[in-house]
Amino acid sequence: MKKTLLAIAMATTGFIAAPAFAQDTSSSTSTAANGNYQPYQPVGSGNWFINGSVGEGHVANGPYNDHPTTYGINGGYRWKVGQDMGLGVEVGYNDQGNYKLKNIFNSQPVNQTSEKNDLRGWTAGVNGKINVWDGLYVSGRAGIYGWKGHGYDNNSINRHHLDDVSWYGGAGVGYDFNQHFSLGVSYDYFDAKKKGVDLSTDTASVTAEYRF
Numbered sequence: 001m002k003k004t005l006l007a008i009a010m011a012t013t014g015f016i017a018a019p020a021f022a023q024d025t026s027s028s029t030s031t032a033a034n035g036n037y038q039p040y041q042p043v044g045s046g047n048w049f050i051n052g053s054v055g056e057g058h059v060a061n062g063p064y065n066d067h068p069t070t071y072g073i074n075g076g077y078r079w080k081v082g083q084d085m086g087l088g089v090e091v092g093y094n095d096q097g098n099y100k101l102k103n104i105f106n107s108q109p110v111n112q113t114s115e116k117n118d119l120r121g122w123t124a125g126v127n128g129k130i131n132v133w134d135g136l137y138v139s140g141r142a143g144i145y146g147w148k149g150h151g152y153d154n155n156s157i158n159r160h161h162l163d164d165v166s167w168y169g170g171a172g173v174g175y176d177f178n179q180h181f182s183l184g185v186s187y188d189y190f191d192a193k194k195k196g197v198d199l200s201t202d203t204a205s206v207t208a209e210y211r212f
Contacts, residue, residue, distance in 0.1 A: 041179075046079040048212045049088070053186065055205025057096050061198035063152050064117070068097025070203045076127070078211075084131035090141065092123045096190060096201045101152065117159075119192055119199040121147030123168055135176045137184070142169040145190055153196035162199075166191040172207065182209045 041047070053072040059065070071094065078088030096119040125143015132138055145168040150161055168191065174184020184207050192199040 041080055043080050043082060046077055046088070048075070048077050049209055050075040050212075051207050051209035053094075053205040053207040055186075055203045057201045057203045059096075059099055059199065059201045061200060062196075063101050064099045064199075066100045068099060068201075070097050070201070070205065071095045072205065074123070078127065078129065082130075086129040088127050088129075090123070090125055090127050090143070093121070094123065094190070095120050096199075096203070099151070099199070117149075117151045117199075119147060119149040119151075119190070119201055121145050121149075121190070121192070125168065131176065137174055137176060137182070139172045139174070139184070139186070140170070141188075143167070145192070147190070147192045147199075149192055149197075149199045151197045151199050153198075160195055160197050162192075162194045162197060164192070164194045166193070174207070174209075180211050182211075183207070184209075 051074050053070075053074075055070050057066075057068045057070045059068070072092060073094075074090050074092030076088050076090035078086045081087045099117040099119075101117065123143055123145055125141060127139065127141040129137050129139045144165055146163075146165045148161075148163040150159060152159055168188060170186050170188030172184050172186030174182050174186075176182045186205050186207050187202065188205065189202045190200060192201070
């Protein structure tokens with residue numbers, strides 16, 4: 001499932017970029033499908049963006065089975081590479097929440113100490129976006145994930161403090177209300193495995209974006 005998600009994210013960004021570069025970029029204006037925000041910027045232009053997300057994570061690896069609240073902030077620059085297509089770069093930070101341990105005999109939460117079992121990290125990657133109909137868009141993103149976390153493996157009672165560099169990927173849909181603001185939903189996966197500890201998390205989030 002996780003590798004499939006990464007493939008979808010990379011395929012989405014590739015699908016967005018490939019046909020766009022084949023288009024005539026000499027046009028200085030384009031007609032907006034959504035009359036709320038005409039005109040679009042010309043092909044070849046770009047703009048900075050920032051977005052924030054909040055959602056619910058899902059971790060069911062080893063001694064964990066929980067749905068923590070997740071947060072993320074992301075920013076970057078996106079180029080208009082086609083009439084309704086964008087391709088950009090991004091950096092961000094996310095907090096995947098604190099996980100509860102489960103009882104291996106009945107899968108119920110375990111009373112925990114003040115020590116946290118958590119996952120947080122920085123992202124850097126590429127993103128793509130295509131307007132499919134009247135302001136409705138689909139998006140994809142993928143890149144590297146530099147993470148830190150605390151957790152237990154299946155074979156010991158020792159708590160590990162870990163950090164590593166891995167990958168993330170995601171896909172989403174949403175709506176552009178105007179040239180500057182959009183709101184959407186997304187599904188992302190953050191890979192975080194080391195020394196027998198698996199803190200990998202997939203999240204479903206609501207994302208708001210502002211373009212400058």
